[in-house]
Amino acid sequence: MASFRKPTGSWQARIQHKNYPDITKSFGEKIYEKQWARAIESKIALGIYDLGPKSEDVILGELLHRYLEKFTLYKKGFENETYRINAWLRHSIAKRVNER
Numbered sequence: 001m002a003s004f005r006k007p008t009g010s011w012q013a014r015i016q017h018k019n020y021p022d023i024t025k026s027f028g029e030k031i032y033e034k035q036w037a038r039a040i041e042s043k044i045a046l047g048i049y050d051l052g053p054k055s056e057d058v059i060l061g062e063l064l065h066r067y068l069e070k071f072t073l074y075k076k077g078f079e080n081e082t083y084r085i086n087a088w089l090r091h092s093i094a095k096r097v098n099e100r
Contacts, residue, residue, distance in 0.1 A: 002037035004030065013037045017044050020051070061094035 002015045013033035015023040023040060027033040043049035064085050072081045088094055 002034075002041060004033055004037075006030075015040055015044075017041075020044060020049070059095065061089055064089055064094060 001017070002013055005012050005014070010026045010028055011030045011033050012024060012026045013036060015037055017023075025033070025036060027036070040049065068082065068085050072078050072085065075081060
């Protein structure tokens with residue numbers, strides 16, 4: 001079920017559905033968020049909504065690389081954080097695949 005609110009300058013749509021994580025997106029106008037919410041809810045009802053990669057499919061090393069590229073380089077203390085992340089990447093746990 002979708003809910004709509006305007007916490008700041010833009011409208012926010014939030015979809016909550018059983019067995020799915022909460023899905024949110026912000027829009028400039030309310031009409032667009034209603035169209036988006038209807039489209040997502042219909043995909044969920046048909047069972048074709050893609051949740052993206054499952055957490056079991058992602059290796060910690062991949063997440064650390066993404067974080068390093070997207071966030072760390074823009075921080076004030078990026079040198080120290082880069083050093084720490086590279087240390088974690090050298091550890092065996094960063095290369096480990098989820099075992100079942």
